[in-house]
Structures are given as structure tokens and as C-alpha cells.
Amino acid sequence: MIDRQRMQSLAARLSEPELRGRSPWADARRRFRRNRPAMAGLAVLVLVGLFALLGGRLAQWSNEEMDFAVMGQAAQLGAPSWQNGHWFGTDDLGRDLFARTVQGTQVSLLVGLVGAGIAVVVGTLYGATAGYVGGRVDGIMMRIVDVLMSIPYMFVLILLLVIFGRSMAMLFLGIGLISWLDMARIVRGQTLSLKNREFVEAARAIGVPAWRIVLRHVVPNLLGVVAVYATLLVPLMILSESFISFLGLGVQEPLTSWGALIAEGAGTMNYGTLWQLAFPLFFFCITLFAFFFVGDGLRDALDPKDR
Amino acid sequence: MFGFVLRRLAVAIPTLLLLIVLSFLLMHAAPGGPFTQERALPPQVLANLNAKYGLDEPLWRQIAGYVWGIVAHFDFGPSFVYPDRSVNQIIAAGFPVTLTYGGIAFLVAMAVGISLGVAAAVRQNSWLDHLVVGLSIGAQVLPNFVMAPILVLVFTLWLGWLPGGGWGGPLYWIMPVLALSTSFMASIARITRSSMLEVLGQDHIRTARAKGLPERAVILRHALRPAMLPVVSYLGPAFVTMITGSVVVDMYFSTGGIGRSFVDSALNRDYAVMMGVTILAGALTILFSLLVDVAYAWIDPKIRY
Numbered sequence: 001m002i003d004r005q006r007m008q009s010l011a012a013r014l015s016e017p018e019l020r021g022r023s024p025w026a027d028a029r030r031r032f033r034r035n036r037p038a039m040a041g042l043a044v045l046v047l048v049g050l051f052a053l054l055g056g057r058l059a060q061w062s063n064e065e066m067d068f069a070v071m072g073q074a075a076q077l078g079a080p081s082w083q084n085g086h087w088f089g090t091d092d093l094g095r096d097l098f099a100r101t102v103q104g105t106q107v108s109l110l111v112g113l114v115g116a117g118i119a120v121v122v123g124t125l126y127g128a129t130a131g132y133v134g135g136r137v138d139g140i141m142m143r144i145v146d147v148l149m150s151i152p153y154m155f156v157l158i159l160l161l162v163i164f165g166r167s168m169a170m171l172f173l174g175i176g177l178i179s180w181l182d183m184a185r186i187v188r189g190q191t192l193s194l195k196n197r198e199f200v201e202a203a204r205a206i207g208v209p210a211w212r213i214v215l216r217h218v219v220p221n222l223l224g225v226v227a228v229y230a231t232l233l234v235p236l237m238i239l240s241e242s243f244i245s246f247l248g249l250g251v252q253e254p255l256t257s258w259g260a261l262i263a264e265g266a267g268t269m270n271y272g273t274l275w276q277l278a279f280p281l282f283f284f285c286i287t288l289f290a291f292f293f294v295g296d297g298l299r300d301a302l303d304p305k306d307r
Numbered sequence: 308m309f310g311f312v313l314r315r316l317a318v319a320i321p322t323l324l325l326l327i328v329l330s331f332l333l334m335h336a337a338p339g340g341p342f343t344q345e346r347a348l349p350p351q352v353l354a355n356l357n358a359k360y361g362l363d364e365p366l367w368r369q370i371a372g373y374v375w376g377i378v379a380h381f382d383f384g385p386s387f388v389y390p391d392r393s394v395n396q397i398i399a400a401g402f403p404v405t406l407t408y409g410g411i412a413f414l415v416a417m418a419v420g421i422s423l424g425v426a427a428a429v430r431q432n433s434w435l436d437h438l439v440v441g442l443s444i445g446a447q448v449l450p451n452f453v454m455a456p457i458l459v460l461v462f463t464l465w466l467g468w469l470p471g472g473g474w475g476g477p478l479y480w481i482m483p484v485l486a487l488s489t490s491f492m493a494s495i496a497r498i499t500r501s502s503m504l505e506v507l508g509q510d511h512i513r514t515a516r517a518k519g520l521p522e523r524a525v526i527l528r529h530a531l532r533p534a535m536l537p538v539v540s541y542l543g544p545a546f547v548t549m550i551t552g553s554v555v556v557d558m559y560f561s562t563g564g565i566g567r568s569f570v571d572s573a574l575n576r577d578y579a580v581m582m583g584v585t586i587l588a589g590a591l592t593i594l595f596s597l598l599v600d601v602a603y604a605w606i607d608p609k610i611r612y
Contacts, residue, residue: 003498005537147322150596152588154551155569156330159581162573163333239450243551246452247558247570259452266456266559270464270471277456288448 007229010303011190014224028224031301038297041290048287052105061086061096064254080275089275092268100256101279107257108238108284111171112291115237116230118176123183124226128214130184131191142188145181153178154240158249166252171244175237183229187222194218224302231295235288242284258284308604315600319593326589327377327582331370334578383583388575394583397568402587404474405553405564408483413549415484416491421538423492424499428507428534429526439496446493451552454486455559472561483556491545498541503534536607543599550588 032038080089080097088097130141157174164170194200195218203213242259244250246266251257258280265277357363364372376382383394427439449457462482463471470479506512507530515529516522557566565584572580 004540143318146318147325150319150322150589150593151326152547152550152585152592154554155581155585155588156333158569158573159330159333159585162576162581163336163578235448243450243452243555247554249570249573262453262456266452266459269456269460274460277460281453284453285448289444292444292447 006299006303007186007225008189010228010299011186011225012193013303014190014221028298028301032297035297035300037293038301041293041297044286044290045294048105048283048290049109051283052102052109055102055105056099059096059099059102061099064095065099066093066095088279089273091264091276092271092273097261097276097279100261101283104256104258104261104280105283105287107168107251107255108241108259109287111175111241111257112234112238114172115175115179115240116233118172119179119183119233120226120230121180122176123180124187124219124222125214126180127184127187127189128191128218128222131188132195132210132214132218134192134195138188142185145184148178149181154243157240158244158247161244161249166249168251168255171241171250175240179233179237183226183233186225186229190222190225191218194221228295228299228302231291231298235291235295238284238288238291308601311604312597312601315597319597323586323590323593324374327374327586328370330582330585331373334582335366335369377586383586384579386572386577387579388572388577394579397572397580398565398583398587401557401563401565401568404562405557405566408480408487408556408562408564409549409553411480412484412487412491413546416488416495416545417542419488420492420495421499421535423496424538425503425526425531425534427496427500428503431504436500439500443493443497443500446490450490451486452555452559454489455482455555458482458486459559472559474562479560479562483560483562486559487549487552487556491549494541494545495538498537499534502537503530506530506534532606536603539599539603539606543596546595546599547592550591 080087086096086098088101090097091100126141126145130138157178160174161170200213200217203217208216238258241250241257242262245257245259246263248260248263250259261280262277262284265273265275265280269277354363373384376384381395383398386392386394386397389397423439427433427436430436459471459482462469469482471482473479512525512530515525520529553564554566554569556562557564558570561567565587568580569584571577572584
């Protein structure tokens with residue numbers, strides 16, 4: 001859950017006119033480097049990213065290949081071992097869990113990043129437009145956001161997935177449809193305070209068209225809030241996707257994701273194949289932790305008065 | 308206040324109608340009808356089915372009929388899969404279960420979360436405070452679908468204390484409630500702690516202490532009420548996530564609540580049940596956010612409507 005109050009405080013701080021000589025970004029970078037949990041989170045994210053990108057080359061087995069030696073006897077023979085190359089063990093079909101975890105990591109990270117990306121693009125443009133234009137247009141646009149927000153989105157998302165078929169594209173679309181709402185609100189709030197600043201007034205005075213003011217003068221000044229919010233949004237997107245996949249309504253075999261792997265591990269753990277739950281869960285947890293720490297660290301770095 | 312509630316209802320009702328129409332259109336846009344099966348039905352049978360369910364009428368009449376059925380008779384229509392059951396019956400069978408563990412989970416999350424948060428704030432930097440902060444960070448990555456298998460692993464498989472699923476006496480309630488409430492408990496504790504810390508630094512608390520009130524009265528009468536505002540505004544989104552989370556609980560613990568009917572109908576393509584549950588969840592969400600706004604206004608005397 002993203003803390004609204006602190007986001008607002010951050011937004012307020014970033015839209016203050018800058019009086020000091022030093023660049024606020026350089027300051028922020030310095031503060032971020034001194035924040036140990038955030039730096040640790042960043043390191044974890046880099047490692048998980050490398051795992052997703054390069055893990056496939058290290059794996060001794062492919063993610064679809066079935067090891068007939070252990071097939072059907074996962075509880076006895078499928079445990080993690082160095083000898084047969086199944087470092088994370090196998091599932092009951094004899095598929096290598098290391099390769100499957102690499103693949104699940106790729107899918108989950110992709111969903112998280114794309115979901116947050118859609119939120120950044122759509123939410124920023126929508127919010128900045130509403131805030132800059134103001135008046136009745138703003139009222140209507142924000143009312144639409146209010147209405148969309150009061151819809152139980154997980155149910156609608158599942159409805160979408162069932163009706164139009166379960167595919168990655170639909171998953172992205174469905175998650176992206178909702179993720180931008182909060183972003184639009186935050187961006188609009190900040191745009192409202194930006195649009196009365198001198199540089200916007202100056203741009204307007206020399207006749208820059210409104211859409212260019214929004215794109216060239218307002219949006220770049222929103223960067224801080226957007227970056228922090230997007231970082232905190234990635235884990236929420238991953239959570240949403242995992243939730244759906246846990247119910248068996250998300251990505252389809254042979255594709256997999258953390259949620260799907262956790263569901264499978266949770267289903268088979270009473271047969272004693274605990275590794276099937278442990279490894280995906282481990283990656284899931286450390287990644288979410290890391291994203292939350294990095295996001296909080298970014299926020300603290302950009303908004304030091306809150307400490 | 309009355310006017311405020313009316314105005315909020317004026318927004319809530321169109322929202323709900325929009326949700327109904329939207330989900331109806333979605334269902335209508337589905338490739339293939341609800342009767343599309345592996346083996347094609349004879350056209351005459353299909354036509355009969357369509358006529359029975361009114362699917363051959365123009366779209367606007369279908370929508371109007373559906374909305375009218377819900378609004379006037381609270382009737383969500385027949386199931387598309389089970390010939391002898393209506394959506395109402397399916398929902399009515401599961402709803403009391405969901406309400407039971409959901410309600411308990413909500414109360415537990417509030418009671419424990421607020422107490423922990425207050426205790427942590429009052430003893431800032433004590434071991435209790437560090438524990439609460441640590442737990443609330445940890446619980447962020449323990450959503451219901453992670454908690455559920457871990458709980459079963461510990462309490463059913465290792466310790467053998469609790470039944471791993473099903474629905475019966477209070478013993479069956481423990482794990483669903485824990486799975487559903489842990490992350491909220493943590494969030495509520497965190498929010499309570501930080502807003503309590505902020506309130507405790509304010510002037511009116513110093514005044515209350517200066518006039519010699521016992522610490523207990525200062526905390527409970529003067530600090531708690533203003534500190535509850537951020538908690539109350541968090542309850543709205545928490546409620547939504549909790550309704551959603553009940554789907555996982557129903558699936559994993561086989562408690563038989565409406566979440567189960569939702570996923571089953573999703574897998575069976577029983578659109579009528581899916582829509583019914585979605586609309587019900589939407590209505591509950593909207594109703595709850597209305598309650599939250601009223602509670603907010605009641606707690607914060609500064610708010611005027």
C-alpha cells in the first residue's frame with residue numbers, strides 16, 4: 001500500500017521553487033547513496049535482473065524439458081541437487097525448477113515493469129492534462145477517475161481475462177487499465193501547483209501552445225514524483241499478477257510466473273516437495289522487498305524534510 | 308451531513324449502474340456465446356436456448372432487462388451453466404461464509420493493528436516499536452496468497468493443530484482470518500504509529516499533559532481520535548483488497564464462500580455468476596466507501612459538508 005500522505009509531501013516539496021544553488025538531483029543522489037537499505041535493495045534488484053537475463057544460460061536443463069529419471073517421483077528424487085543439475089529441484093513432471101524460476105522471474109518482472117510503464121505514460125499525460133486545463137474538463141476527467149477507482153478491479157480484470165482469453169497481452173492491458181488511476185491523481189495535484197509558476201507563465205506569455213507547455217515544461221518537472229511512484233507501483237503490479245496466476249487465471253503453461261509457481265508449490269507441498277514453494281517464494285519476497293526499499297529510499301532522498 | 312450523504316449517493320448510484328452496464332457489455336463482447344461448446348449444438352437447440360435466456364433480443368433490451376431485474380427485484384438472473392440454480396441462490400449460499408471470516412478478519416486487523424500502532428508510538432524506539440516496524444515491513448511482502456500456504460505448512464502439516472481447509476466451527480476460521488488480515492494488520496499498525504507520533508508532538512497534547520491528565524487519558528481521549536483519520540481513509544482501499552483476498556481464501560481453504568463461486572464460474576465461463584459477484588463486490592465497495600466518508604466526517608470536526 002502506497003502511503004498517500006507521504007506522496008503528497010513529496011509532491012509539495014518537488015514543486016517548491018528552488019532557491020539553493022546546488023541541484024536538487026545531485027543532493028538526492030548523495031542522500032540515496034547513504035541510505036543503506038535502499039542501496040541494498042538496488043543491489044538485490046540488479047542481481048535478480050541478472051538472474052532473469054542470464055539464468056537461462058546457466059541452467060543445465062531447459063524449462064520445458066522433462067527429466068524422465070525423476071518424473072512422477074519428485075518427492076523422492078526431485079530434491080535440489082548438484083549432481084543431476086537440478087539446482088532448485090524439479091516438479092512432479094520432472095521439469096527443472098531453476099529454469100522455471102528464471103522464466104517466472106522474467107514474466108513477473110516484465111508484467112511489473114510494463115504495468116508501471118503504462119501507468120507512467122497514461123497517468124502522467126492524463127493527470128497533467130487535467131491539471132493544466134483545469135475547470136470543467138478537470139472536473140469531468142477526475143470524476144471519471146473516481147468512478148473507475150470504485151470498481152473492484154481484480155474482479156473486472158478476471159472477467160476480462162476469461163472473456164477475451166488468457167494471454168500476456170490481455171494481462172498487460174488489464175493491469176495497465178487500472179494502474180494509472182492513482183498516478184493521474186498525484187500528477188494532477190502537482191500540475192496544479194506547477195502551472196502558476198513563473199516559467200509556465202513565461203512560456204504562455206510568448207505564445208507556446210498548451211500541449212507543448214504540458215509536454216516540455218510541466219511533465220519534466222513531474223519526474224521526481226513519477227519516478228518514486230513508478231518504483232512503488234512495480235511491486236504492486238507484480239502482486240496483482242501473482243494473485244491472478246495463483247488462482248490459475250493468469251499466464252498459461254508453458255509460460256509461468258512467480259504466482260503460478262507459488263500456487264504449484266503450495267498445492268504440492270503436502271507431498272514433501274517443499275522446494276517447489278521455497279525457491280519461487282524466496283525470489284518473490286526479496287524482489288518485492290527490494291522494490292519497496294528502493295522506492296522509499298528514492299522518496300526520502302527527494303524529500304528529506306520528512307525524515 | 309444528510310445532504311452530504313445524498314450527494315454521495317448521487318455519485319454512487321450512477322457508478323454502480325455503469326459497472327453493471329460495463330460488465331454486461333463485456334460479457335456480450337465475448338467471442339462465442341455462453342453456449343459455445345466443444346461439440347457444436349444443433350442450431351435449433353441453440354436458438355431455443357438463446358430465446359430462453361433472452362439473448363436474441365436487441366442489446367439495449369437485454370441490458371435494460373438485466374438492470375431492471377437487479378434494481379427492482381434484486382434478481383441477477385439464472386446461471387448459464389447450472390439449469391436449476393439462479394445466481395441469487397449461488398451467491399446466497401456462499402455469502403454468509405465470506406461475511407463471517409471477512410468480518411472477523413476486518414475486526415481483528417483493526418483491533419490488533421491499532422493497538423500495536425498506538426503501543427509502538429507511545430514507546431517510540433523501544434523493542435516493541437522496532438518489532439512493530441519490522442513486522443509491518445515484512446508483512447508487505449506477505450499477501451494473502453503467500454500467507455495461506457505458509458500457515459497450512461506450519462499449523463496443519465508440521466504442528467497438526469488446525470484443519471487445513473473446509474468450513475465448520477471456530478477452529479476452521481483461524482487460518483482464513485489470519486491469511487486475510489495479516490497484511491492489513493501490518494499496514495494499519497504502520498499508519499497508526501506514524502500518525503500517532505505526529506499527533507503526540509502537537510500542542511494540544513502538551514496542554515493536556517501540562518494540566519496534569521494521566522497519560523492514559525491523554526493517549527486515549529486526546530491523541531487517538533485525531534490519529535485515527537489516516538487509518539479511516541485507509542480502510543476504504545483495505546476493504547477492496549479484502550474482498551479480493553477472499554477469493555484466495557475460498558480457493559485455498561475450500562471455505563465455500565463467494566470467491567469460490569467466482570473462480571469456478573470464471574473457469575466454467577458462467578458469465579451470469581461472474582457478473583453477479585462483480586456487481587455485488589462493487590456495490591459493497593461503494594457502500595463501504597460511503598461509510599468511511601461518514602466516519603471521517605464524524606471523527607474530524609473540522610470537516611464541513
